[in-house]
Amino acid sequence: MDAYREQDQAGTSPPGPAERWSAEAAWGDAVLDAVFTQSDIGLHVLDRDLRVVRVNGVVAGLHGIPVDRIPGMPAVEAYATFAGVHIDEAVLRKVLATGHPATDLRVVGRAPGAAHVEHVYSASAYRLQDAAGDVLGLVITSTDVTDSERAHARLRLLHDAHERIGATLDVERTAQELVDVAVPAFADSVVVALTDAVLRGQDPALQSRDTVPLLRCTATGGTGTGPEVPEAGAVVLPGIFDEREPAPGRPLPTRLVVPLTVRGQIFGAVAFQRRADAEAYGPDDRALADALASRTANCLENALRYTREHIVMTALQSWPPPREEATQSAVDVARRHRPGGSGAGSWCDVIPLPGARVALVVGQVESRGPGAVATMSRLRTAVHSLTTLDLDPHELLARLHATTLRLAAEGGATAADSVAAPHVDVHPTAGCTIAVHDPVDGRLDIARAGASLFVVVHPDGSADPRPLDEGPLLGGEGPPFACATYFLPEGSTLCLASGGEGPRTEDLMAALAHPGRDPEAMADDVERLLTPDRVLLLARTRHLPPGELAEWEVPYDLSAVATARVHVQDRLRRWNHPADPFTVTLVVSELVTNALRYGAAPVVLRLIADGPSLICEVSDAGQAAPHLRHAKAVDEGGRGLLICASLADNWGVRYNDDGKTVWAELGGEAG
Template sequence: MDAYREQDQAGPPPPPGGGEPWGAETAWGDAVLDAVFTQSDIGVHVLDTELRIVRVNAVVAGIHGIPADRVLGMPAVEAYAAYAGVRIDDAVLREVLATGRSAADLLVAGHSPGVEHTEHVYSASAHRLQDSRGRVLGVVITSTDVTDRERAQDRLRLLHDAHERIGTGLDVERTARELVDVTVPEFAASVVVALTDAVFRGQDPALQSRDTVPLLRCAATGRTEHGPEVPEAGAVLLPGIFGDRLPTAEGPFPPAAPGAGPATRLVVPLTVRGQIFGAVAFQRLDDAEPYGTEDRALADALASRTANCLENALRFTREHIVMTALQSWPQPREEAAQSAVDVARRHRPGGSGAGSWCDVIPLPGARVALVVGQVESPGPGAVATMSRLRTAVHSLTTLDLDPHELLARLHATTLRLAAEGDGTTGIRTAAPPAPAGVPEAAPLLDAGAAATGPRLAPAAPAAPHPTAGCTIAVHDPVDGRLDIAGAGASLLVVVHPDGTADSRPLDDGPLLGGEGPPFACATLFLPEGSTLCLASAGEGPRAEDLMAALAHPERDPEAMADDVERLLAPDRVLLLARTRHLPPGELAEWDVPYDLSAVGTARAHVEDRLRRWKHPADPFTVTLVVSELVTNALRYGAAPVTLRLIADGPSLTCEVTDAGQAAPHLRHAKAVDEGGRGLLICASLADNWGVRYTDEGKTVWAELGGDGA
């Protein structure tokens, strides 16, 4: 370099036309060189054409710790590897020499002598040196310490990775495992995630307390090949690696465990709004770089993300339990109350809470109602709506309405539920942590960010109006009549005993809560042994596959249900019903002349039939109820009048049908009144009574138990 400087001092004569003399330019050059080599904070390395070190400036010799007197004349690759732990790519430098194209912003890593565990990152640029005649003299390398910048970017990348990979499922142990996978080895040599015993059991975590220490169990661990030892999954960790107490907001970083450096271990609580879910311990090797303030802020951000995901997982678990309870079917013993159909049910839960349901509801006169429905827009709200609609169906069936009339009432109920939902205001809740890259990510890396509370999210938009599909079929085992009505598009197939099938006995109709009545309806008369296949709305199955599964109707309904279930998508329900007809020994029917004198004859018929059936019902009570019902039909109804007795196990149903449409109503007669007590007597003696209407008239019925009550 001195030779080059002497050449500059003996430069050409002063330039023509005036200007500063060449000597002044040389003085400027000397000043620049002195500033670069003595005052600049950018490292300068001068190499010759053999890539040997010719000169380095004070930054390289001082801050970087490279001894200038020892490295001069050494090959740069060997010198920097030996004294700075930096690996230089020899091929890149030779390409700069050969082509003259500079190499900029090359990132190299190294460590200062004596602090091998502290790694630094440098940004280096290489440029070719040549004189005024174009002769190549060597290479000059400038280097800048960008360790802080690269570490900040690494923390941002790790935080972004955490937002992408933590919380992909709704299981607490899986969430803990994801935190370990994200942070080993990038952030720690070993990680232990512990959860409270309550969280392991799916219960609400307790609020933080200064006096009590919840039981912690190891949920997930991970370590590098040479990382510190970690406990086994399921092990109790208090007292233990987390100390005698859990970390708190006032002191989130307890002292290190014995044998570990005071700054190579971090313990961070997993908390959300004062509820403690557990804790996580990060630990580096003893000779590794200690955790700094920025690392602690990053650990707190990672723990916050994990705690929010744990809260979501617990909320899902609780909601799933509630949805399962709401969507559970009655036990088989509850279906023993009806003998009109043999039933097989199936439900394929998919975890989304689709709000599907099916019911078998006994009706007066040995009839039975088969109901299948599904609320649109799966979720907890759909299951809640399903539960309310299901309750409404059970209540409306007591009115003895035709299926299409029942759907009209159910449609009004759905609209009322929608109106109630419109009056609900949005609720502001704590928003989940923002992903890396947005303006909110930077404060997470600030040490003061740990003290900030949860952010408030904007009010959630109102939920859409609930709509539902529903199919109701009422089967009468006396004559095989089947009345069907449907809202929406449910699966409905009727298979006859001879194997023929009707896959479209009912057209699709509007949804409940949608356009509204009229709903599609139909009336069929089915022979005994017919099979009804009903399933909630959803995709598939293919018609040919379904028909193959329903073939051979002589099979047991349970076997047929197994075959059909395999074809259904998750979250759908299936109801298969094999129809029966009442045997002659359980049914008696008489035409009653339209004359009050026929009341006595009707009583005699009933007494004789009860004696022949050996039925346990009290004859006096039954004949008294029959007498009042027949008298009421003859006085206020219209011909023809029919009396029917139905024996359904120990219970007995008395039905009187006439052509009149006048609605009978219960009266409370005065002491001096001569009439008006007929229905009051029936209501007092019978277990239940009611009226159902048909196109031909009405039927007044009363049910009596086997004890005659």
């Protein structure tokens, strides 16, 4: 074109049509020649019958196709024969018919003689037309994208490994997850071998990388066409660590062995292997194998930590051991706990109380994991401690709420640590239901924090699914908590379960519809309706037989102390109780005297025969708190409660709206 401008500037006439066509044809030939001889993109020209007309020299390098032999051959046949590439003829004919290009088509080829080497090409097809618009054929461009495809495949495999490995927190399943990820995407067979210590749930010892620990085949898998793999459980020492790095400049073999290590701790090893005729592993493959092994080793470490924490959680949730034998005079109980592996902080307790009473407790921390179970253990300990104060259930919950707030404050001081340990429950809240049953008169005092399952089933089969409203959570809004008092007939059934989903009221009522059944059978039916990690407590109430209870109203006169002693001695003879009469009458004398001197009328003396133990209770209308005094040698009084404390196995005081009750428990071997 510059020549045209020079001619015009020189005053010569521009070229005519024939000359212009000749110049443009020359330019076109030059461009076409440059593209076919200098371009690094493969070019394939096909006629309308999809026969090869011409290919450039790059095609020989990309596909190994003999450029002098394929012109005139059908393209489908030529590329399948010489490059192992299968062309979709329908796609090419569609481009010929419509003129719409087909771009970025992915085709795979395996050249004859190198079938183990797979190449991926990106191809695009365009229709060729002459100046008149007649269709001449197609031109196809091709580019080898094998390296980028392999890089993307490695990234996809790494992403898959992060998604699938370590999801179960189980050592053996983690090993199998590595196998499932690597076959067939990375290897034709995979063997994961772990140390015996890891398989036993123990920490692997620190060892050098040259150490060869005892390894046991844990997980295997293969395509069926790859090398044979040992059976699970087989010892694979020492061969699995015998692999040596190839000499510089030589390719890696078709087998890779990578240790599973974290901070010098050897958990085991993994062997990846391809078929003997497959492409050898390269440096990028070795890096990928290291990444897969690193991911697996970290997940194995997490699984071991979880196993140890799960053992601790199970121990915490089974403490203290059940003491049903100490509560048989008040209730018959059945417990259920079906762990779900999530570390839910749920618990239930049956706690004997003075006066043959019993406390039924069900609670749950509103989070999961080891931190929740640790919080549960501390709250559970607090409940056991607070029951010794003989508080009403709603007052006990108020104290427990304060304990929960204190735990939250202590956790807040180390909140920054939760980044490194996200399972720590920094701000705990909890639900708890406490029911205290008195077998003397069937009185049931209940209080509730949060939402939990609580149903009262009467002996006639009628049930109250909501005997008490839900209350605020412990550590949340706080008191007042919902509370109520009932007087239940003997044989009533209390059903308590920690918070969670369901069950439907209809299904629950059906499971509890036959109160005449044994509590264990009822618990089996209800347990099937509960989700994992919930605890269940069923209690069938009892009343004390009249022959095990004696009660007298004591006149408000100190002279009545002698009469009270007579009543006690007579009743012990009638019961033939093993408690020492002298010790019992001495304790009763001191308790009655204390009530007459410092309390208020009416004064009531009650004896309860609770198996080999004897419980002495003296109630009065006064609210003054009795306290233990240590009298001086010259004092004439002040030794009453000290005597009781010395002779009794246990003693205490509890308050109610009508006054207080001072009690003492004496064993059968007293005196």
